[in-house]
Amino acid sequence: MKPVIALVGRPNVGKSTLFNRLTKTRDAIVADFAGLTRDRHYGDGRHNGVEFIVVDTGGFEPDSTTGIVKEMARQTRQAVAEADVVIFVVDIRLGLSVQDHDIARYLRTAQKNVLIAVNKAEGMSESPMLNEFHELGMGELHPISAAHGQGIRSLLDAALEGVEPESEDDEFGASAMDRPIRLAVAGRPNVGKSTLINTWLGEERLVAFDMPGTTRDAITVPFERDGKKFELIDTAGLRRKGQVFEAIEKFSVIKTLQAIADANVVVLLLDATQGVTDQDAHIAGYILDSGRAVVIAINKWDAVDAYQRQMLDRSIESRLAFLKFAPVINISALKRQGLGPLWKSIEDAHASANRKMSTPVLTRLLMEAVEHQQPRRDGMYRPKMRYAHQGGMNPPIIVVHGTSLDHVTDAYKRFLEGRFRDHFKLVGTPLKIELRSGR
């Protein structure tokens, strides 16, 4: 599971600036897409090969008892409870405040590993102002400048101490297809995650089995279906009841993000009666960022009429355009409809994400594509493609070699992507095309 770092502090100390700093270095699998709405509160970061999740809790006032502020405090508590490390951000220029003391008192009760980031410390890291913050009694102080990028490395070194980087090559081998398919059902509250999971786990053809020595702290339910092994990662709040599992409703964005990161295939569950909401689009954005294989399942299909179905198609087309590669399956978890096609799509998406593509075949396809349509000349430059090879799996990466390739247009890249997708029948997985120019 990816470690989670929560940023806590009163308003204006620089939390969102720090959030941007921690999340921007990450190399996104897919660049900016139209319609991709980003959630400014949850992001992915990477430091020394360790991937982590950052949560910006917004302005935090621990004692608020009313309205929106109370709701923010509740969300902050949840984020702190789920975090592995809390970075408590304070402002060296404003000094210690009553609010800082309140937050410190709260964090002590939360019994979390807390680091204090003393922000806006550019040119002031030796300042006596720093010592004031020792009063908080929360250990070592880390002077940083979120705006200027100072002190960030050592802050992250401390935050991620003892966390080992995940070995990435483990997916890039013959055995990826032999291991159980790790499956996560992601969706906002009430779309029907628990119902779907319970329906699955209640299916006769699906045999839950015990896996000895599971070291992960998240609940995963291993099961077999038609001779294929799966592991379901908890996103709906699974609870073991004797020999069976039961899903209980307890939505958490952090658990969803971790489950997505940990999965091979993500089922994005939507509610047909509600259309595509902002929260759905956010979750879809996390999935795109993760590079995971994905299938979109529209649940409660039994409860909508022809007109609503039409509207739904349109809202998926416009709001989830960036997941165009994902198959869309209509289901009813309640009435057990569409579940066969859903399984098939899950298996296809997994196979697509792990497809092996040989250099000769990729190169032949590349040459055929170029013959069909040349990349456009850009002023003095005429891009020339020479050969292609597979640079990775899960998601698949195709590396195209040639000269002047930085002059290839995005439209041409999409054209190539389409040709490769068609040939290898890639569905439900992102496909990354990398262009590399030699001399």
Ligand code: GDP
């Ligand atoms: P938040 O409310 O805690 O999320 O704070 P913001 O990230 O919005 O920052 C509040 C203000 O502090 C903005 O005007 C930032 O430009 C400024 N700020 C953030 N980090 C630094 C820093 O490292 N140095 C200085 N001098 N200003 C900063």
Ligand code: GDP
């Ligand atoms: P979760 O919060 O995503 O786990 O959603 P639940 O599984 O608790 O479902 C929320 C509500 O939607 C419940 O009242 C379910 O009975 C209902 N529901 C779930 N699946 C379906 C379906 O396929 N059709 C209809 N009509 N209702 C459903």
